[in-house]
Amino acid sequence: MIMIxxxxxxxxxxxxxxxxxxxxxxxxDFSGACELSWEQxxxxxxxxAFHSAAVRSACGAGAAAIPADRLAEAEIILLSRxxxxxxxxxxxxxxxxxxxxxxxPIKFAHSNxxxxxxxxxxxxxxxxxxxxxxxxxxxxxNALTLAAAHLELGRERDVILIQVESLSALSCILMNGLKxxxxxxxxxxxxxxxxxxxxxxxxLSSVRDxxxxxxxxxxxxxxxxxxxxxxxxxxLPEMCKLVGAIMRGKELSRCHVDGETELLIRKI
Amino acid sequence: MTACITGIGCVSAAGGDCPENFKSLLxxxxxxxxxxxxxxxxxxxxxxxxxxxxxxxxxxxxxxxELMIDSRIKLFPRNIKVGVVVGTTSASFLxxxxxxxxxxxxxxxxxxxxxxxxxxxxxxxKHKLNLSGPALTVTNACSSGSDAIGVGMAWxxxxxxxxxxxxxxxxxxxxxxxxxxxxxxxxxxxxLPFDRDRDGLNLGEGAALMLLEKRxxxxxxxAEIKAVAVAYAGSNDMHHITQPDPEGKGLERAVKKALDTxxxxxxxxxxxxxxxxxxxxxxxxxxxxxxxxxxxxCKYFSVKGLTGHTLGAAGAIEAVMTVMLLENAFIPVSAxxxxxxxxxxxxxxxxxxxxxxxxxxxxxxxxxxxxxxLIIGREAG
Numbered sequence: 001m002i003m004i005x006x007x008x009x010x011x012x013x014x015x016x017x018x019x020x021x022x023x024x025x026x027x028x029d030f031s032g033a034c035e036l037s038w039e040q041x042x043x044x045x046x047x048x049a050f051h052s053a054a055v056r057s058a059c060g061a062g063a064a065a066i067p068a069d070r071l072a073e074a075e076i077i078l079l080s081r082x083x084x085x086x087x088x089x090x091x092x093x094x095x096x097x098x099x100x101x102x103x104x105p106i107k108f109a110h111s112n113x114x115x116x117x118x119x120x121x122x123x124x125x126x127x128x129x130x131x132x133x134x135x136x137x138x139x140x141x142n143a144l145t146l147a148a149a150h151l152e153l154g155r156e157r158d159v160i161l162i163q164v165e166s167l168s169a170l171s172c173i174l175m176n177g178l179k180x181x182x183x184x185x186x187x188x189x190x191x192x193x194x195x196x197x198x199x200x201x202x203x204l205s206s207v208r209d210x211x212x213x214x215x216x217x218x219x220x221x222x223x224x225x226x227x228x229x230x231x232x233x234x235x236l237p238e239m240c241k242l243v244g245a246i247m248r249g250k251e252l253s254r255c256h257v258d259g260e261t262e263l264l265i266r267k268i
Numbered sequence: 269m270t271a272c273i274t275g276i277g278c279v280s281a282a283g284g285d286c287p288e289n290f291k292s293l294l295x296x297x298x299x300x301x302x303x304x305x306x307x308x309x310x311x312x313x314x315x316x317x318x319x320x321x322x323x324x325x326x327x328x329x330x331x332x333x334e335l336m337i338d339s340r341i342k343l344f345p346r347n348i349k350v351g352v353v354v355g356t357t358s359a360s361f362l363x364x365x366x367x368x369x370x371x372x373x374x375x376x377x378x379x380x381x382x383x384x385x386x387x388x389x390x391x392x393x394k395h396k397l398n399l400s401g402p403a404l405t406v407t408n409a410c411s412s413g414s415d416a417i418g419v420g421m422a423w424x425x426x427x428x429x430x431x432x433x434x435x436x437x438x439x440x441x442x443x444x445x446x447x448x449x450x451x452x453x454x455x456x457x458x459x460l461p462f463d464r465d466r467d468g469l470n471l472g473e474g475a476a477l478m479l480l481e482k483r484x485x486x487x488x489x490x491a492e493i494k495a496v497a498v499a500y501a502g503s504n505d506m507h508h509i510t511q512p513d514p515e516g517k518g519l520e521r522a523v524k525k526a527l528d529t530x531x532x533x534x535x536x537x538x539x540x541x542x543x544x545x546x547x548x549x550x551x552x553x554x555x556x557x558x559x560x561x562x563x564x565x566c567k568y569f570s571v572k573g574l575t576g577h578t579l580g581a582a583g584a585i586e587a588v589m590t591v592m593l594l595e596n597a598f599i600p601v602s603a604x605x606x607x608x609x610x611x612x613x614x615x616x617x618x619x620x621x622x623x624x625x626x627x628x629x630x631x632x633x634x635x636x637x638x639x640x641x642l643i644i645g646r647e648a649g
Contacts, residue, residue, distance in 0.1 A: 075502075076504070082362075083360055083361070083407060085361065085362055088361045088362070088363055088443070089362075089368055091443070091446075091447065092363065092365055092368045092443060093368065093372070095365060095442075095443070095446050096365065096368065096369050096372070100305055100306055100442060100445070100446040100449070101306050101446070101449060102450075103446040103447055103449070103450040104450060105447075105450040105451045105452070105510075108446070108447030108448075108450050108451065109447075109451070109509050109510045109635060110509075111361070111447070112357065112407075112409045112635045112636065113360065113407045114407060114408045114409050114634065114635060114636040114638055115409075115509055115635055115636040117504075117636060118504060118506075118509060118635070118636030118637050118638070119509075121504040121506050121636075121637070122506045122507075122637075125506065126504070126506075127503060127504050127505075127506050127518065127521070128502070128503060128504065129415075129418075129501065129502025129503060129504070129522075129638075129640070130408060130502065130504050130636065130638050131406060131408065131415060131419065131502070132406065132407045132408050133404050133405065133406060133407065134360045134388070134405050134407045135388060135390065135391060135403065135404060135405050136385070136388055136391060137391055137403065138402070138403075139404075142402045142403070142404050143404075145402065145428060146404070146419060146422065146423075148426075149422045149423060149425070149426035149428055150422055152426055153422060153425055153426055155422065155501075155529075170362075170371075173371075173376070173381070174362065174381075174384075174385075177381045177382075177385055178385055182376070
């Protein structure tokens with residue numbers, strides 16, 4: 001069993017999704033996302049949407065959910081179905097126009113998914129391991145299972161688990177491709193397309209203390225009650241379902257994240 | 269708790285399989301080199317191109333085939349939970365330049381999209397082998413391979429899986445080449461890890477996989493235990509987007525944590541298979557950390573003079589090479605080194621020789637300040 005200390009969900013326009021989820025499920029008692037400080041926003045000035053979204057959701061969950069003496073050792077797990085394809089596409093766009101010797105080092109560095117986690121690490125002062133995962137299938141459950149394994153084994157005491165998904169035209173093409181759908185005809189991409197990303201964060205811990213808001217157990221789905229709720233069109237359906245179930249604050253909430261797995265959330 | 273290593277497979281410029289890679293290690297023989305489109309030396313793996321699948325998938329197939337033979341497994345039983353975790357850089361991107369060129373003109377390159385969607389390395393292996401456990405692709409840049417092995421170890425130790433296929437793969441790719449060229453970290457000639465005159469890295473390609481297994485399962489099926497994955501730890505520098513902490517403080521934390529987890533001290537580590545890319549910053553940072561952790565007599569080397577820097581595959585290739593060195597009791601020459609300088613004050617191994625030890629360390633560093641330390645132990649008896 002692991003503890004959940006905090007959570008956040010940030011919309012593609014950088015607004016806080018928690019009040020919206022609260023309204024949809026009829027919950028009045030909730031904490032909104034922490035705002036980024038001026039200094040934190042300054043750190044993000046060279047970042048694209050993917051990196052910014054990762055930092056916004058991590059800061060939104062609030063680093064205060066991890067005691068300062070443990071934050072320096074906290075692990076970051078960053079997951080995504082497609083990763084930051086937009087920055088990669090942007091880097092390639094330069095190569096097509098100007099040749100293979102004229103790429104931007106900043107864009108290339110930022111096209112590596114783990115640099116988004118590195119921004120989170122630097123912004124929060126989290127110096128533990130970083131694991132960046134990109135999978136089309138079951139990435140949320142597998143990442144959560146990994147976080148639970150690390151916490152239960154004592155590899156880490158605290159894990160900052162972040163998911164970021166892009167809503168760009170390129171990501172829509174990839175998403176449709178995964179569903180076997182053809183993209184719209186003449187869906188040409190502009191290199192200047194404004195990219196938006198949705199993100200969410202869970203702060204998980206193996207330590208039982210005053211920071212815990214609930215416990216989490218990963219189990220095989222048994223088809224009984226389900227307290228999951230998902231915002232329409234969210235690119236983070238599993239994260240959204242879990243956050244909604246946490247917010248309900250019941251003694252025991254069951255959250256079916258896929259056909260095989262349910263998450264048991266117990267109030268502390 | 270540890271994970272037994274009961275099978276290995278490896279392809280790199282230094283050889284098409286494990287025995288060839290080991291021979292190159294012992295002889296200090298550099299792999300086949302050619303020139304990239306930006307004019308730098310690259311290390312290509314000895315595999316013929318197959319147009320129907322991505323290069324990463326071909327490399328993965330080669331390592332997987334050898335792993336299956338080596339571990340004496342024809343099919344993984346469905347009643348045993350078998351996971352797969354693979355590190356990569358290139359295979360996690362839709363980085364096909366022609367795809368993007370066509371897309372700008374409003375056309376979809378469907379075969380390229382299909383190749384990308386079928387090419388997620390861990391999912392590719394899961395479907396190919398019909399595995400019952402989880403599949404994760406680790407994209408931690410240049411430490412992805414060793415970080416993937418760390419994930420596999422955690423799955424075994426926590427009981428998430430009974431067996432895990434773990435490793436890394438990466439291909440020589442024009443986008444990676446252009447990116448490293450833009451960063452100004454490519455060598456003008458052959459890379460010279462830890463040498464005074466080093467001026468950068470050479471890109472390479474390859475794949476390496478190992479089968480991690482619960483000891484009880486390995487013993488019950490009579491598997492040959494080649495070595496033991498003893499401990500893994502990671503850390504982040506919180507320093508720079510591409511460069512390591514100059515003193516290797518983050519790496520030092522990762523190594524200390526791995527030693528603590530293993531319940532051993534730095535004196536127990538017989539040799540270090542270092543990241544050793546041949547860049548000014550990486551090699552100086554690693555050497556600085558090694559000096560503090562292991563003292564002036566520490567035995568370390570880099571294999572990147574033989575394989576090039578295989579990015580997401582590097583940590584896995586180096587882990588598999590470490591297994592072979594422990595098994596055969598050898599320590600290899602650090603190819604490309606001739607003199608200390610430029611932040612390197614301890615000479616790496618200068619001559620291949622017989623060397624028996626219980627534990628070895630493999631280190632990896634990556635963009636974003638990621639560090640990882642993997643301790644592999646010789647199987648007793």
